Structures are given as structure tokens and as C-alpha cells.
Amino acid sequence: MNSIRKLIGPKIEFIRNLNVGRIVRPLHRLTGLVLLGCLCLHLMALGSNILFGEGTFNALMTKLESRRIKFLGFCLLLMVGFHIINGLRITILDFRQFTRGRKRIFWIGIAILVIILAIVLIMTLSYLAK
Amino acid sequence: MNLSSLRWFLQRLTSVLLTFFLIVHFIIYFFHLPRPITFAAIVQHIQSSIFWLIFYMLLLMIVLSHSLNGLYQIIEDYRPSSQLRLIITWFLWIFGLITFAWGLQILLTYQVW
Numbered sequence: 001m002n003s004i005r006k007l008i009g010p011k012i013e014f015i016r017n018l019n020v021g022r023i024v025r026p027l028h029r030l031t032g033l034v035l036l037g038c039l040c041l042h043l044m045a046l047g048s049n050i051l052f053g054e055g056t057f058n059a060l061m062t063k064l065e066s067r068r069i070k071f072l073g074f075c076l077l078l079m080v081g082f083h084i085i086n087g088l089r090i091t092i093l094d095f096r097q098f099t100r101g102r103k104r105i106f107w108i109g110i111a112i113l114v115i116i117l118a119i120v121l122i123m124t125l126s127y128l129a130k
Numbered sequence: 131m132n133l134s135s136l137r138w139f140l141q142r143l144t145s146v147l148l149t150f151f152l153i154v155h156f157i158i159y160f161f162h163l164p165r166p167i168t169f170a171a172i173v174q175h176i177q178s179s180i181f182w183l184i185f186y187m188l189l190l191m192i193v194l195s196h197s198l199n200g201l202y203q204i205i206e207d208y209r210p211s212s213q214l215r216l217i218i219t220w221f222l223w224i225f226g227l228i229t230f231a232w233g234l235q236i237l238l239t240y241q242v243w
Contacts, residue, residue, distance in 0.1 A: 029200075029204055032197065032200050032201075032204075033201070033204070035197070036197045036198075036200075036201060039193060039197060040229070043229065043232060043233055043236065046236050047232060047235070047236045049169055049239065050235065050236065050239055054169045057169045058166075058168050058169055061166045061167045061168065061169075062166045064166070064167075065165060065166045077156075080152065084145075084148075084149050084152070087145045087149075088145070088146070088149065090145075091142045091145055091146060094138075094142060095142075
């Protein structure tokens, strides 16, 4: 009886204390790992012109236009979207309870962020205006 | 500020930065580049302004920092021994630097073509 309780106890406890964080946390990690793998593939595909030449690169890009690959690309976008939204949720939750140290870090971060975002925004607008 | 809180802070900062950089990257990828994407189109895009070279260098740096830091945090949750932790840290640093060098090489190839 005790062994059964030991076996299913954690599972019951998990279900009883089920909340958004508990479901989303492993998914966030899983999508993060998949995206890291995709980043490596992305860099390998982009670097194919260095290894095999321009012709191979163009042929690879044409292959990526197939419906199957586009569907995989769509799944990838969904994963990126989920990872971003959940990441922002975690960030907001982390900064909700400010301690003195965290508050200072937060404002330093905001200042750096504003500067970089302004530069990127100017770059993008100037480019799109051409 | 100890190393752990610096890592926590960097992860949060890079996540917000990455959101913005990725949105710009996706806009360029989906709406600006012709289909199918060709080598010439990417060269033209990268060479159109020096800012794009800087943009993609920053994107590469931020995405590598965020992903490898995240990977380290996942591994750390399994409480590895201090020796294993040191090996993992070295491995992630070397992997990150090699990947960054590879990305930089790709970018510079497009820039000087």
C-alpha cells in the first residue's frame, strides 16, 4: 500500500497543485531546446554558401519553399511566439515584487533597452523608407 | 551582484531585446526578401546599410547568450556536481564562441561579396 502511495503520490500532488506555471514551464524549456537546435540548423543553412558555394545555397533556399517545409516553418513560428509570450510573462512576474537591488537593476535594464530599441527603430524606419 | 543574479538579469534583458530583434528579423524575412530567397538578395540586403551588419551581429550575440544561458539553467536544475558544472560552463562558452565566430564569418561573407 505504501509503495503504491509512493508511486502515485507525486502525480496526485501534481494534479492537485496544477496551475499555469506548472504546465507552461516544461513547455517553455522544451521550446527553448528545440529553438536552440533550429538556430544551429539556421546557421548551417546560411553558411552553406561558404562550404559548398552560391549554387548550393540557392538550391537549398528553393527547397525550403516547399509546402512541407513551410508548414514546419509555421510550427516554428508558433513555438517562437509561445516562447516569447511566456518569457515576457515570466519577466513581468519576476519584476512584480521589487526588492531594492532588483529595482535598480530593472531601471538600468530599462535605460539600456530604450537606447538599443531607439537605434534599431531608427535603422528599420530609415531602411524601409528607401 | 553575484554570478547567479547576473545570469538571471542577463536572461531577462536578452529576452526583451530578443523579442524586438526577432520581430524586425521576421518582418525582413517575410515581407522584404523575394521568394525564393537567393544569395544575391541577401547580399543586397546586408550591403544596403552598415546598420544591418551591426543589427545581425547584435542579434547573433543576444540569441546565443540567451539560449546558452537558458540551457545552463536547465542543466543546473538537475544539480550537477561542481566539477561537472565547470565542464559544462567551459563547453557552453567554447560552443558559444565557435558559433559566434561561424555566424560572423557568414555575415562578413555577405558583407564583402
